Amino acid sequence: MKKSLVAVGVIVALGVVWTGTAWYTGKQLEGRMAEMIGNANAELKKASPEAGLTLSYQDYQRGLFHSSMQLVIKPTQGMTSAILKPDQSIVFNETIDHGPFPFAQLKKFNLLPSMASVHTTLVNNPTTKPLFDIAKGQSFIDAQTRIGYSGDTSSDINLLPLNYVNGEEKVAFSGGQFKADVDGQGDKIAVSGEAESGLVNTVNEYGQHVQMTFNGIKTEGDSARSEFIERVGQQKASIEKLAISVEGKEMAVLEGLNINAKSAVQDDKKHLSGQIDYSLDSLKVQNKDIGSGKLTLKIGNLDGAAVHDVTQRYNAESQKLLADPAVTQNPEVYQQKIVELFAANLPLLLKGDPVITVAPLSWKNAKGESTFNLSLFLKDPAQATGEATTLEEQVNRVVKSLDSKLVIPVDMATELMTQVAQLEGYQPAEAAKLADQQIKGLAAMGQMFRVTTMEDNNVVSSLQYANGQVTLNGQKMPLSDLVGMFGMPGTGEPDVAPAPELEAPAAPAVPQQ
Secondary structure (H helix, E strand, O other): OHHHHHHHHHHHHHHHHHHHHHHHHHHHHHHHHHHHHHHHHHHHHHHOHHHOEEEEEEEEEEOOOEEEEEEEEEEOOOOOOOOOOOOOOEEEEEEEEEOOOOHHHHOOOOOOOOOEEEEEEEOOOOOOHHHHHHOOOOOOEEEEEEEOOOOOEEEEEEEOOEEEEEOOEEEEEOOEEEEEEEOOOOOEEEEEEEEEEEEEEEEOOOOOEEEEEEEEEEEEEEEEEOOOOOEEEEEEEEEEEEEEEEOOEEEEEEEEEEEEEEEEEOOOOOEEEEEEEEEEEEEEEOOEEEEEEEEEEEEEEEEHHHHHHHHHHHHHHHHHHHOOHHHHOOHHHHHHHHHHHHHHHHHHHHOOOOEEEEEEEEEEEOOEEEEEEEEEEEOOHHHOOOOOOOHHHHHHOOEEEEEEEEEEEHHHHHHHHHHHHHHOOOOHHHHHHHHHHHHHHHHHHHHHOOOOEEEOOEEEEEEEEEOOEEEEOOEEEEHHHHHHHOOOOOOOOOOOOOOHHHOOOOOOOOOOO
């Protein structure tokens, strides 16, 4: 009997502790909600000021073991949102299980103590109704988030499958699974996920049936807060296959598209560097194999303090533009203002003497691979003294040195142009003949104007520059002479007469379609 009473007492005691702890953590979460929403808005403003959005919460109802509320996304007051109209909003229902062991978490056999577990679904309102229509009345987004006592969060986000048909319009989506982890201070973020497939059928403005399909979308990346720019880190994205067809005829197929972008603070803790890699395994247009390509673009020695200043200015000016109806209601004016804003701040980005490299930009087909490489060392124009009175002095204020090289195999270029000619309606024999004439003509013209040479059946062009001196295909000359070769205003006319034997042969007439 005594043992039974002891057991009951222990159970009652544990129940009291559980109840008290759950009540405390629920109250603690409610007290921190305003702070968390404020931090989220600060992040949103820094990361995407042009979005013009503000996050808020409403209808918070706290219970003993569970609480609920709604998160609301609306356009920022006094600004024009790029996503939502003034009368639109996106609302999420949030169901919160209190810690230390939220019920939703225990269902997944996760026994780690946490402040809360939050279940998020989308609310059906006039803004989101179209999405509910194609999701058969269900919330397209279903997310479960664990909130730790340190403030860190871990979210599992599920995008539900879609299958919508309305006359000739169709949308199908396999659904997707994504994961996002954020530390308590919001300093470190990791995001990953994938979606298996999707399809969109629609009718374009010309009454043609257009279909786009994709397979195997994946993304993975992480970032950390930096004292100079908002975040540095790495993000990868890939698509196994993307296809577009018109009236049942396959127009283009891209396979193996990969993007890898990364940024970092350099070892001196004063400069930033970045790199972005693109690669495409295959491009086919109307069943013609056009080839594959890749690009690696790097930039280094960006002055961190200058980048920070430019970012702050850009964000502030962007906010002003979004608050001006005369600008936001005219997309062309808005685009022009953004370009002007970037151009005005561009000189500041040269403060650290940045270096830009392209190594390489290439395109490859069955007959060979064309490549372009570039190395450009820039200078801070603010460090220059005196007035620039000549072209060389003007360029030397910004450019320290340049080294570039272009190599185009004749066979590769001929194969590419043969495929293009067939797409234009030529028969294979005619297309091959036309392509051969075109490439020979272009090669001859390049030699005629001394911008290219022929090496081992490759069209080659190399250009180096330093201290006002240019080397074009091994020939040294002042910068003014190079500019004069192209007859630019105020620089004189080309002094090279066309060589009769290098004149391009006439191309055959284009066939009637």
